[in-house]
Amino acid sequence: VIYQQRRDWLSLSHEERRDTYLRILREMVQNVLDEYLDEEIAEDELDFEGMYRQLLTIFPVPENLNPVTLAEMEAAEEDIDEIILNALEAAYQDKVEDMTEEVMQQAERQVMLWAVDQNWQQHLTDLDVLREGVWTQGLAQRDPLVEYKRIGFEMWKELQSKIRERAGHDIFRVRVNLPQAQPRRNLKMIHGNNGSDDSQPKTVRKSAKKKIGRNDPCWCGSGKKYKQCHYKEDRMAETAR
Numbered sequence: 001v002i003y004q005q006r007r008d009w010l011s012l013s014h015e016e017r018r019d020t021y022l023r024i025l026r027e028m029v030q031n032v033l034d035e036y037l038d039e040e041i042a043e044d045e046l047d048f049e050g051m052y053r054q055l056l057t058i059f060p061v062p063e064n065l066n067p068v069t070l071a072e073m074e075a076a077e078e079d080i081d082e083i084i085l086n087a088l089e090a091a092y093q094d095k096v097e098d099m100t101e102e103v104m105q106q107a108e109r110q111v112m113l114w115a116v117d118q119n120w121q122q123h124l125t126d127l128d129v130l131r132e133g134v135w136t137q138g139l140a141q142r143d144p145l146v147e148y149k150r151i152g153f154e155m156w157k158e159l160q161s162k163i164r165e166r167a168g169h170d171i172f173r174v175r176v177n178l179p180q181a182q183p184r185r186n187l188k189m190i191h192g193n194n195g196s197d198d199s200q201p202k203t204v205r206k207s208a209k210k211k212i213g214r215n216d217p218c219w220c221g222s223g224k225k226y227k228q229c230h231y232k233e234d235r236m237a238e239t240a241r
Contacts, residue, residue: 002120009112017108022092024168028058029088033081037074046074055084059091059172095172107174115166123159127152 012020036051048067055061065087073080096104134148212219218229 002116006113006116009116010109014105014108017105017112020112021108021168021171022089024164025058025088025092025171026085028165028168029055029084030081032058033084037080043074046071048074058169059088062087062091091172099174099176103176108171111170111174112163112167115163115170119159119162119166123155126155130155 009017032051032054036047036054048070052061052065052067052070061084065084070080073083099107130148130151134144134151212226214225214227214231216226218224218226218231220230222229
């Protein structure tokens with residue numbers, strides 16, 4: 001079923017994918033509104049601050065829709081649901097313009113696949129944990145296999161909800177990573193010093209004026225005696241000079 005869902009998503013047109021995202025986001029926003037604007041809650045007990053914070057986790061709520069203005073709208077009996085849902089669609093259109101249409105289409109395609117893959121992998125891990133622990137149900141006079149099927153099916157339904165919510169949350173958070181300019185010091189390391197020989201590595205030796213005994217430690221720091229290390233090389237260089 002998961003693989004079929006991935007194939008179905010890839011076969012959709014750009015318009016169908018966008019409609020799906022907007023539908024998911026509207027459902028998420030509506031759930032928040034239903035929770036915080038419940039008719040059973042007294043008007044003076046409505047938590048507009050909490051509702052505002054929950055909406056911010058879904059989409060960038062415009063500045064004119066803050067806890068104070070939302071409370072004023074509720075007092076004036078304005079249709080808050082419609083106002084916020086319209087703000088959601090406007091924010092989505094702003095996202096498209098910010099990303100460009102071509103890039104946004106790629107994001108809409110990829111974000112859902114990420115949500116499916118990540119939650120599916122976690123679901124398989126959770127099933128392994130369930131399989132290992134479900135046999136304790138036998139101690140409570142319950143059939144472990146029946147319990148595994150029952151709990152696993154509930155986990156499956158929860159998986160479908162998690163996929164939609166993850167995709168809805170992530171679509172507003174996706175960003176385009178532009179390549180950064182290479183640090184100047186790296187360019188200098190690559191190109192050197194305009195062809196000058198100053199950048200070439202050089203062997204540093206102690207001054208030839210300072211006499212070193214044949215049995216003294218070699219000047220190169222190898223730990224060997226001078227006669228067993230650079231003695232012959234230095235003598236040849238001296239003769240050449």
